[in-house]
Amino acid sequence: MFNLKLAQLQPTAAMSKRAQPSPSTSQPLKRAKFASDQSSLKTFFGSSQRPILPPNSGVEKGRNSVPEQVRKQLNIKKIATPDIIDLTSDSEPTFRDCGSENGLSQVQVQATAAPQVGDVGGSSGVILPSRSNRPPKRLPMKNDITPLPNYQPLGVDPFVYDVQESPWPANEPAPYSFLVHALATLSGTRSRTIILNTLTNTLRTLLNWHRPSLLPSLYLLSNCLSPPYSPVELGIGSSVISKAIQHISGLTSSALRRLYNSFGDPGDVAFEAKSNVRTLVPHPPLMIVAVHDYLLKIANSKGQGAAKQKQAIVEKLLVAAKGEESRYLVRTLSLNLRVGAVRTSILTALARALVLTSQTSLGGPDRDHSLYHATSQSISSVQREKLHEKFIQAEALVKKVFVQHPNYEHIIAGLFKGGLDSLDLHVPLTVGIPLHPTLGSPTRSLYEIYERLGDLPFAAEFKYDGQRAQIHGVRGVNSGNPSVHIFSRHLEDMTTKYPDIVHLVKCIFQQQPQLQSFIIDSEIVAIDPSDGGLKSFQELSNRARKGVEMSDIKVSVCVYAFDLMYIDGEVLLAQPFRERRSLLRSHFPPFLPSDKGARLDHVESCESDAGKDAIEEFWQKAIESRSEGLMIKLLSSDTIQEDGMRKGNGKRKPLSATYEPDKRTSAWLKLKKDYVVGLGDTLDMVPIGAWHGNGRKAGWWSPVLLAVRDPRNDCLVAVCKCISGFSDSFYKEMVAYYSEGSDNCSRQPLWETDTGGFRPDVYFRPHKVWEIRGADITLSPVSLAALGLVSSSRGLSLRFPRFIKTRDDKLPEQASTTDFLAQIWKDQQGQSKATAGDADDGDLVDIEPDSEGVAGGADESDG
Structure with a gap:
C-alpha cells in the first residue's frame, strides 16, 4: 500500500471532539438532531473533490520514484511501511524500505509548523504546513480515495422509506459503509423514534437486498460477535488497537497520546489519525460479512504470537476502511459503539422489519400481501392501523422467543424456515441454551409486601448470598454420558467453574433412570462441608473462574434449587409457581453424593398460610442467618387492586405467578435484611x-x-x-x-x-x-x-x-x-x-467518616 502521512499531528484548539463537517468549518461539530435529508452525513463519508496534480511532480505521469527536488522540499525520510495489504489473504503484511529503487510506498511529511487537520473524508490530499495566511497546499495523489456512497436517510418513518431503491449494486454483498451509515445516524440522535426507525429501515434493507448480511449486522449492532453463552471474545486490548493505529498512520507514540488526550474516544482517534493517510492504490470496499468474519478471526487467535496476529488483522481492516468506517471499526474493537441501540430496540426493529417484509419471501404464508408494498402516498389509515397491530404482535413474539432462546442465528434460520408466525415453533426453549432469568422487584418492608399482595397466598424463601445458576441437564443418547451446562445470571457458561456440580447432576441421572432432561433455577452457595453451614459470597468468589479440576476444589458448595422451568420435554414457564415448585420437589429431592462433593437442597421457605406471625419469625431468622434476606413469591396467578388492597377502590389488574424471563415481576419481591434501617x-x-x-x-x-x-x-x-x-x-x-x-x-x-x-x-x-x-x-x-x-x-x-x-x-x-x-x-x-x-443542594464536604468499609465482591444472586 502506498501511503502519505503526517509525521506528527499536533492537536489544536480548533480540533473538535468529533469529525469536522468541512475543511472550512472552524467550530467543533455539535451533535445535532436528526434532519430529514441527513445532508450532514455526506461529510462523514469523504469529499468527492479530486486532488490537484502540480506540474513536474512525477506523480501524474505514473512514475514510481519521487523527484529529488520534491524529496528535498518535503524533507522525505526513509521509513518502513507496509506493502499493499490484501484483505483476502490470511498472511501478515510485509514491509519494505520506502526509499528503495522499487518506488515510493509511503512518505513522511516533517511539519515545521503545527499542521492543520485535513478533510473529513480524507480525499483531498495531505495539508502541508503553511506559514502564510493563504490556503494550505495539498500534496497531490495519483488515485483519490473513493468516497463512500450516499445512502437515503434511515431515520425516516418506515412507511416513507423506499426499500425498493437499490442501495448498492444488485447481486453484490452489503457493504460495511451501509452499516456505518446506520451507526452514524444512531450516534447523531437521542430520539427513540428515530433510533427505532433507523434500525427498522436498516434491517429491512438487508432483508430485501442481501440476507446473508442480516445475521452479522445484528451482532455488530449489538456490539458482540456471538450469543452471550458462547465463549467467543475479541480478547483485544487497547495496546493492540493503539499500535495498529500508530502503524498505519505513521504517528509517533507521543502524537498518538496527544490525540487520545484531545478526543478520548478510540474511534475518534482512529478517524483523525486515518484522515491524514492517503492511498495511491484504492482498496476494495469492506463488506459487512467480511468484517464480522475478520472479528471472529481475531477472537479465535490463540497461543504464541496471537497479539501480533490480531494487530495484523486490525491493520488490514483499518487500511481498507474509508471515512467513518475507521471510527466505528475501532469502537467495535473497543466494545463501545456509543450508539443508543440497546437489545430491546434491536428486537423491536427486527420485528417491525419482518412485518414490513413479505412473509412468502421468508418461507411463511402472506395473509395480506398489499400491506408490505404500500408507500407513504398509497397507505391508508386503515392499513397503517393494521400494520401497527402487527407491530405489537410481532414485537411480543420476537422478544418472547429471544429471551427463551437468545441466539440470533437460530432465530434468523427459524424465520427463513417458517416465517414470523411460526417462529416460536421453530425456535423453542432448548436444553443447553440458557433463557433469561426472572428478576425480583425490591420492597422496603413486610408491611409493604402485604400492602402489595393483600391476602394472596405467597411463599417466603431465604435469599442466599451466593451465585445464581441455571443448570441444564440432558441424558445422553442410549442412556450415555449426560450433558450438563451451568449458566450465570448473565447467561455466561460457567460449567468448567463447577466440576463438582457437573458430577452431582450426573449422579442424579444415575439415581433416577426415568429422568431425561431438565432446566432448574438455583443459587450456588459456599458451605461448610462438615455441617452444611452457610458461608459468605466472598468464600465462593475464592474459587477459580474456569478450568477447575476436582482435585483443586477447596470451597464446598450446595445447589439450592428454587424453580423448575423444563422437565422431560415439557416447558413449565406458563405454569404457576405452586405447580413448578411441586414438580421441583418431587423430581429433585435433597441429595448428597456418596463422595460428599457438591450437594443439592431446596431453599428454606415459609408460606403465608402459616400466618403473619410465622412470616415475621421467618424474617427474623433470615436476618440472623448468613442469607441476604427473603424472596417473596406469589404461589398462584390472581388479580390485585392497582391502587393497593387497603384503599378498597380502583381497578384490578392481573398478577401472574408464571415464570417471566427477563422481567422484574411484581410476583417476585425481594426484601434484604439491609432494609431494616x-x-x-x-x-x-x-x-x-x-x-x-x-x-x-x-x-x-x-x-x-x-x-x-x-x-x-x-x-x-x-x-x-x-x-x-x-x-x-x-x-x-x-x-x-x-x-x-x-x-x-x-x-x-x-x-x-x-x-x-x-x-x-x-x-x-x-x-x-x-x-x-x-x-x-x-x-x-x-x-x-x-x-x-x-x-x-x-x-x-x-x-x-x-x-x-x-x-x-x-x-x-x-x-x-x-x-x-x-x-x-x-x-x-x-x-x-x-x-x-x-433537600440536597449537591454540596458535599469531604470529611472522614467514623469507619470505612471494605470493597466487597460481586453479588451474582438476583439483584
Missing part, C-alpha cells in the same frame, strides 16, 4: 466522575459522582456524590484504574452522561456498577435525575450514600433507573412527609 433498597449506580480528594485523601478520587439510568433518554444521569464505604486499598485501586489520561478517565465529558448541576474535576468511562445504600431520597436543585416525575423543577438525590460493593455481575444498562428512584421517593412520602431541610 435506612433506604428500602440498595441502588445499583454507575460512577461517572470524581473530584480530587482533600487532606488524607489527597491523591485519591473523593468524592465520586454516581448516576442512575434514565430509560426515557437512554443515558446515565447524575444523582449524588459518595465519600463513604471505601477502604484505602479500594481508593488506590480506583486511582490506578481511573488514572488521568487513560481510556477510563478524562478531563472532558466524552461519554453519554448528564451531570446536571454537578461539575466534577474528571469524568469516568461509565462501565462499572456499584451497589450503594443511602438514608433516603430527597429533592435536589442540582440533580436532574427523575426531573418531571416527582417535581417540575427539581430532581432526586440520595442522602448519605455509602459504597457497599462492586457489582461485576451487572452492566450499566442494568443500573437502577430514574423510575425506580421516583417510586422509592413516592413510597417514602407515604410513610413520612419530607421537610424543606431535606
Whole structure:
C-alpha cells in the first residue's frame, strides 16, 4: 500500500471532539438532531473533490520514484511501511524500505509548523504546513480515495422509506459503509423514534437486498460477535488497537497520546489519525460479512504470537476502511459503539422489519400481501392501523422467543424456515441454551409486601448470598454420558467453574433412570462441608473462574434449587409457581453424593398460610442467618387492586405467578435484611466522575459522582456524590484504574452522561456498577435525575450514600433507573412527609467518616 502521512499531528484548539463537517468549518461539530435529508452525513463519508496534480511532480505521469527536488522540499525520510495489504489473504503484511529503487510506498511529511487537520473524508490530499495566511497546499495523489456512497436517510418513518431503491449494486454483498451509515445516524440522535426507525429501515434493507448480511449486522449492532453463552471474545486490548493505529498512520507514540488526550474516544482517534493517510492504490470496499468474519478471526487467535496476529488483522481492516468506517471499526474493537441501540430496540426493529417484509419471501404464508408494498402516498389509515397491530404482535413474539432462546442465528434460520408466525415453533426453549432469568422487584418492608399482595397466598424463601445458576441437564443418547451446562445470571457458561456440580447432576441421572432432561433455577452457595453451614459470597468468589479440576476444589458448595422451568420435554414457564415448585420437589429431592462433593437442597421457605406471625419469625431468622434476606413469591396467578388492597377502590389488574424471563415481576419481591434501617433498597449506580480528594485523601478520587439510568433518554444521569464505604486499598485501586489520561478517565465529558448541576474535576468511562445504600431520597436543585416525575423543577438525590460493593455481575444498562428512584421517593412520602431541610443542594464536604468499609465482591444472586 502506498501511503502519505503526517509525521506528527499536533492537536489544536480548533480540533473538535468529533469529525469536522468541512475543511472550512472552524467550530467543533455539535451533535445535532436528526434532519430529514441527513445532508450532514455526506461529510462523514469523504469529499468527492479530486486532488490537484502540480506540474513536474512525477506523480501524474505514473512514475514510481519521487523527484529529488520534491524529496528535498518535503524533507522525505526513509521509513518502513507496509506493502499493499490484501484483505483476502490470511498472511501478515510485509514491509519494505520506502526509499528503495522499487518506488515510493509511503512518505513522511516533517511539519515545521503545527499542521492543520485535513478533510473529513480524507480525499483531498495531505495539508502541508503553511506559514502564510493563504490556503494550505495539498500534496497531490495519483488515485483519490473513493468516497463512500450516499445512502437515503434511515431515520425516516418506515412507511416513507423506499426499500425498493437499490442501495448498492444488485447481486453484490452489503457493504460495511451501509452499516456505518446506520451507526452514524444512531450516534447523531437521542430520539427513540428515530433510533427505532433507523434500525427498522436498516434491517429491512438487508432483508430485501442481501440476507446473508442480516445475521452479522445484528451482532455488530449489538456490539458482540456471538450469543452471550458462547465463549467467543475479541480478547483485544487497547495496546493492540493503539499500535495498529500508530502503524498505519505513521504517528509517533507521543502524537498518538496527544490525540487520545484531545478526543478520548478510540474511534475518534482512529478517524483523525486515518484522515491524514492517503492511498495511491484504492482498496476494495469492506463488506459487512467480511468484517464480522475478520472479528471472529481475531477472537479465535490463540497461543504464541496471537497479539501480533490480531494487530495484523486490525491493520488490514483499518487500511481498507474509508471515512467513518475507521471510527466505528475501532469502537467495535473497543466494545463501545456509543450508539443508543440497546437489545430491546434491536428486537423491536427486527420485528417491525419482518412485518414490513413479505412473509412468502421468508418461507411463511402472506395473509395480506398489499400491506408490505404500500408507500407513504398509497397507505391508508386503515392499513397503517393494521400494520401497527402487527407491530405489537410481532414485537411480543420476537422478544418472547429471544429471551427463551437468545441466539440470533437460530432465530434468523427459524424465520427463513417458517416465517414470523411460526417462529416460536421453530425456535423453542432448548436444553443447553440458557433463557433469561426472572428478576425480583425490591420492597422496603413486610408491611409493604402485604400492602402489595393483600391476602394472596405467597411463599417466603431465604435469599442466599451466593451465585445464581441455571443448570441444564440432558441424558445422553442410549442412556450415555449426560450433558450438563451451568449458566450465570448473565447467561455466561460457567460449567468448567463447577466440576463438582457437573458430577452431582450426573449422579442424579444415575439415581433416577426415568429422568431425561431438565432446566432448574438455583443459587450456588459456599458451605461448610462438615455441617452444611452457610458461608459468605466472598468464600465462593475464592474459587477459580474456569478450568477447575476436582482435585483443586477447596470451597464446598450446595445447589439450592428454587424453580423448575423444563422437565422431560415439557416447558413449565406458563405454569404457576405452586405447580413448578411441586414438580421441583418431587423430581429433585435433597441429595448428597456418596463422595460428599457438591450437594443439592431446596431453599428454606415459609408460606403465608402459616400466618403473619410465622412470616415475621421467618424474617427474623433470615436476618440472623448468613442469607441476604427473603424472596417473596406469589404461589398462584390472581388479580390485585392497582391502587393497593387497603384503599378498597380502583381497578384490578392481573398478577401472574408464571415464570417471566427477563422481567422484574411484581410476583417476585425481594426484601434484604439491609432494609431494616435506612433506604428500602440498595441502588445499583454507575460512577461517572470524581473530584480530587482533600487532606488524607489527597491523591485519591473523593468524592465520586454516581448516576442512575434514565430509560426515557437512554443515558446515565447524575444523582449524588459518595465519600463513604471505601477502604484505602479500594481508593488506590480506583486511582490506578481511573488514572488521568487513560481510556477510563478524562478531563472532558466524552461519554453519554448528564451531570446536571454537578461539575466534577474528571469524568469516568461509565462501565462499572456499584451497589450503594443511602438514608433516603430527597429533592435536589442540582440533580436532574427523575426531573418531571416527582417535581417540575427539581430532581432526586440520595442522602448519605455509602459504597457497599462492586457489582461485576451487572452492566450499566442494568443500573437502577430514574423510575425506580421516583417510586422509592413516592413510597417514602407515604410513610413520612419530607421537610424543606431535606433537600440536597449537591454540596458535599469531604470529611472522614467514623469507619470505612471494605470493597466487597460481586453479588451474582438476583439483584
